[in-house]
Amino acid sequence: MIARRHFLTLFGGLAVAATPFVTAAPARARPPMRVHRDPSCGCCEAWVAHVKRAGFDARIEVSEDIDAVKQRLGVPASLASCHTAEIDGYLLEGHVPAEIVARLLAERPAIRGLAVPGMPVGSPGMETPGMAPEPFQVIAFAANGRTSVFADFPRGWGG
Numbered sequence: 001m002i003a004r005r006h007f008l009t010l011f012g013g014l015a016v017a018a019t020p021f022v023t024a025a026p027a028r029a030r031p032p033m034r035v036h037r038d039p040s041c042g043c044c045e046a047w048v049a050h051v052k053r054a055g056f057d058a059r060i061e062v063s064e065d066i067d068a069v070k071q072r073l074g075v076p077a078s079l080a081s082c083h084t085a086e087i088d089g090y091l092l093e094g095h096v097p098a099e100i101v102a103r104l105l106a107e108r109p110a111i112r113g114l115a116v117p118g119m120p121v122g123s124p125g126m127e128t129p130g131m132a133p134e135p136f137q138v139i140a141f142a143a144n145g146r147t148s149v150f151a152d153f154p155r156g157w158g159g
Helices: 002-018 043-053 066-071 098-107
Strands: 033-037 058-062 085-086 092-094 115-118 136-141 147-153
Touching: 033 043, 033 066, 043 058, 043 085, 066 085, 085 136, 092 098, 098 115, 098 147
Parallel strands: 033 058, 092 115
Antiparallel strands: 033 085, 085 092, 115 136, 136 147
16 A cells, blocks of 8 residues: 555656646736826826836827816825826826836735826936936825825936
């Protein structure tokens, strides 16, 4: 009986070892991104180029009244920036780094969106030659008004 058990264990181990390696399923395609921007904003184009380089399918919609768009979507006025994006049920306000957008989509927290308030020098799309990057935070905001820090860039964005 022991010899049979030993044989079955050995045979089972060999069968597992001989099983061809299975490659991981391809990553889920990134959902499309809709970016609302003011017609006179140039840094929005630079941010869109940043997220496109990271593999996002970002489409720009020029809005004559960007404040009305922000209000309709529910962006807190205290977190406002120059452009607002929609992606897979989330909002992105301002110059949120693409790596943080990817993290948001992977983790899927119960929030309304992320914001980089203002337009910090050195954030994606706001890189300015000769100017040191400013520290900034990516703020998570919920529909109930609660906020928390989602990511911290104490030395600016490292690109």
